[in-house]
Amino acid sequence: MAFEKDLNxxxxxxxxxxxxxxxxxxxxxxxxxxxxxxxxxxxxxSMSSNATASKNCDQETAxxxxxxxxxxxxxxxxxxxxxxPKKSEGEISGIYVxxxxxxxxxxxxxxxxVFKGYPELLKALExxxxxxxxxxxxxxxxxxxxxVPTYEDKDGxxxxxxxxxxxxxxxxxxxxxxxxxxEARGLGCV
Amino acid sequence: xxxxxxxxxxxxxxxxxxxxxxxxxxxxxxxxxxxxIERYSRQRVFIGNCYSITPQRLIAxxxxxxxxxxxxxxxxxxxxxxPHDWGGFVYPWIxxxxxxxxxxxxxxLKRMVVSDDSLELLSKSFPNFKSLVLVSCEGFTTDGVAAIxxxxxxxxxxxxxxxxxxxxxxxxxxxxxESCTSLVSxxxxxxxxxxxxxxxxRLVARSPNLKxxxxxxxxxxxxLQKLLMRAPQLVDLGIGSYVDDPxxxxxxxxxxxxxxxxxxxxxxxxxxxxxxxxxxIYPICENLTFLNLSYAPGLQGNDLTKLVQHCRKLQRLWxxxxxxxxxxxxxxxxxxxxxxxxxxxxxxxxAENAAVTEEGLVLISAGCPKLNSLLYFCHQxxxxxxxxxxxxxxxxxxxxxxxxxxxxxxxxxxxPLDEGFGAIVRSNKSLKRLSLSGLLTDQVFLYIGxxxxxxxxxxxxxxxxxxxxxxxxxxxxxxxxxxxIRDCPFGDVALLQDMGKYETMRSLxxxxxxxxxxxxxxxxxxxxxxxxEIINESEKLExxxxxxxxxxxxxxxxxxxxxTLVGDRKDAPEYVWLL
Numbered sequence: 171m172a173f174e175k176d177l178n179x180x181x182x183x184x185x186x187x188x189x190x191x192x193x194x195x196x197x198x199x200x201x202x203x204x205x206x207x208x209x210x211x212x213x214x215x216s217m218s219s220n221a222t223a224s225k226n227c228d229q230e231t232a233x234x235x236x237x238x239x240x241x242x243x244x245x246x247x248x249x250x251x252x253x254x255p256k257k258s259e260g261e262i263s264g265i266y267v268x269x270x271x272x273x274x275x276x277x278x279x280x281x282x283x284v285f286k287g288y289p290e291l292l293k294a295l296e297x298x299x300x301x302x303x304x305x306x307x308x309x310x311x312x313x314x315x316x317x318v319p320t321y322e323d324k325d326g327x328x329x330x331x332x333x334x335x336x337x338x339x340x341x342x343x344x345x346x347x348x349x350x351x352x353e354a355r356g357l358g359c360v
Numbered sequence: 361x362x363x364x365x366x367x368x369x370x371x372x373x374x375x376x377x378x379x380x381x382x383x384x385x386x387x388x389x390x391x392x393x394x395x396x397i398e399r400y401s402r403q404r405v406f407i408g409n410c411y412s413i414t415p416q417r418l419i420a421x422x423x424x425x426x427x428x429x430x431x432x433x434x435x436x437x438x439x440x441x442x443p444h445d446w447g448g449f450v451y452p453w454i455x456x457x458x459x460x461x462x463x464x465x466x467x468x469l470k471r472m473v474v475s476d477d478s479l480e481l482l483s484k485s486f487p488n489f490k491s492l493v494l495v496s497c498e499g500f501t502t503d504g505v506a507a508i509x510x511x512x513x514x515x516x517x518x519x520x521x522x523x524x525x526x527x528x529x530x531x532x533x534x535x536x537x538e539s540c541t542s543l544v545s546x547x548x549x550x551x552x553x554x555x556x557x558x559x560x561x562r563l564v565a566r567s568p569n570l571k572x573x574x575x576x577x578x579x580x581x582x583x584l585q586k587l588l589m590r591a592p593q594l595v596d597l598g599i600g601s602y603v604d605d606p607x608x609x610x611x612x613x614x615x616x617x618x619x620x621x622x623x624x625x626x627x628x629x630x631x632x633x634x635x636x637x638x639x640x641i642y643p644i645c646e647n648l649t650f651l652n653l654s655y656a657p658g659l660q661g662n663d664l665t666k667l668v669q670h671c672r673k674l675q676r677l678w679x680x681x682x683x684x685x686x687x688x689x690x691x692x693x694x695x696x697x698x699x700x701x702x703x704x705x706x707x708x709x710x711a712e713n714a715a716v717t718e719e720g721l722v723l724i725s726a727g728c729p730k731l732n733s734l735l736y737f738c739h740q741x742x743x744x745x746x747x748x749x750x751x752x753x754x755x756x757x758x759x760x761x762x763x764x765x766x767x768x769x770x771x772x773x774x775x776p777l778d779e780g781f782g783a784i785v786r787s788n789k790s791l792k793r794l795s796l797s798g799l800l801t802d803q804v805f806l807y808i809g810x811x812x813x814x815x816x817x818x819x820x821x822x823x824x825x826x827x828x829x830x831x832x833x834x835x836x837x838x839x840x841x842x843x844x845i846r847d848c849p850f851g852d853v854a855l856l857q858d859m860g861k862y863e864t865m866r867s868l869x870x871x872x873x874x875x876x877x878x879x880x881x882x883x884x885x886x887x888x889x890x891x892x893e894i895i896n897e898s899e900k901l902e903x904x905x906x907x908x909x910x911x912x913x914x915x916x917x918x919x920x921x922x923x924t925l926v927g928d929r930k931d932a933p934e935y936v937w938l939l
Contacts, residue, residue: 336634338605
């Protein structure tokens, strides 16, 4: 029930009984209702900012999230702001690192902040460069593939992706390199 | 024998044993003599609505006041339904108290606007000031916090919970003088900025009485380890950043020192966390009674489940919904002492990935016989599940259910959830607080009016069909104190049926309902003991709208009314109309 801003009072039937009057039949007819704004937005209406974010992300296959009603769900703003620091910080300052793959003609760049952990990162890399990384284990690294994801850390050393906690990784990763073939074997992989 | 034959001091001594606000209020109403004795001996006062009384009258009545609790904005302000400058300013209170001879020692504020000036004035006006607790407040920066640290020589408690604080990265923590050794409780988890870690270590080292310490996210794991070395007597710990390499030396030291911290009963935080480090925490879990992981999005469902399995003595659990229904099943089979459960959504706007459903709640209700307080955000709920929960649990004091889709029906039967909630109120006779959601008709309100006889606070959204719904509640719930309604088809007839009812309540909030300006004016005119406020936030007040805004037929967007002893407040902004 959306109400136009300029109300056409002539078209409506005005029952101007006093508020609280016992004339129930008058109340049962829809009185001329005037709203100063259209705040009662139903979920199907307005678009949400989350919708645009998910549109831009290539990998997003989920349908558009439902539009947001003001003040719903009833979660304190403090909690809302603190639950997803990764998402909001990513909009302002992501952690962009170059990604190279041996044999590929040019590099790509990705924002590490949009991923929650290694599985998501690996999946994104696999899709970006069209390869499969193999099974990761702490002892043996990546098994079953000639492609191995590695990264250069703050100290300039080349490390295997996945060995350290995710937060530590995002804080120390300077660039990513997907090694291929014989070079990869040097890191102790099959 | 009539107590009035006893000298005043004896009566006063008897009153010393009467500590609850309700009881002391009752005592003061018995007779003039008791009123007088009670008011001179009263030290703790709770004011649920800061606009119901003035600071001057408070000071006049209770000259012995030591501890004051004040609440400001209406509850729905938490969800952005109230503009920031609506009101709830603490400054006039502090100014008045400072001018008086009141020896204030404790100030607890909720949903109030607190300026740096207020904090500074507070810190300089009361030499015995001991305890400051700010919950969901705003308007101050770390400069204000620094003033408290610097000037309150006997400070025992500085507890900042979920406040929006502008962080100036000043060295507020370093403002605690070396002579300050009295700290019992320090909670700065809501501050976002850097602090001087060395100062923190020194502060903890010179605070032998420190029992509660909640850190913010910039405090790293190696500092945590050093702090625990200094304060193994902690009872309540909030961890900031918990990220390290499990094979590091620092981590081994942490594991060792945690073994010594066998007084910890309450654990929270993990604002940044590496799941692989959680195993170090397991030794503390055995004795935990309160675990709050609701700000730890870095922990996945499995991590949560593994942790919870160690927490056999848990009484209160706050957790994110990524624990899943299965995880809640683990909680149900492990935490037999559980009284309070809060499950928050990890992604409030993601309707697709159902994290917890009615299944998790049913498992909890079956496994935790002592459950009395629930806050549950979920994607769906069924009548059958609620009826089962009502059979299993009859001790609920607080029952708040939030289905993320506001008008969702029972997905199995497509029926409204009237019967489910009806069952809850019927079997939980001690219910004091209830929040409803999902598809609901007037019928649920009929049940609430009939059965929820002890209900004090009710929150309703997108529910009901007609005025009857609201009337069932107003007529039936004799103990109702706070009623907050949004987006329901309740209008003037319901509002004006029993105007005297609102004098028995603290407040009523109605937004996006069908109440007209005329009805509000009528109410305000007939009930001088109520303040009726209309919040009109139209950003663009075009001239036609201005004309309309004085039309009594206008549907009011937000109305907030509350009983008061002191008439209209003088600090309302332009867009708040006091009728």
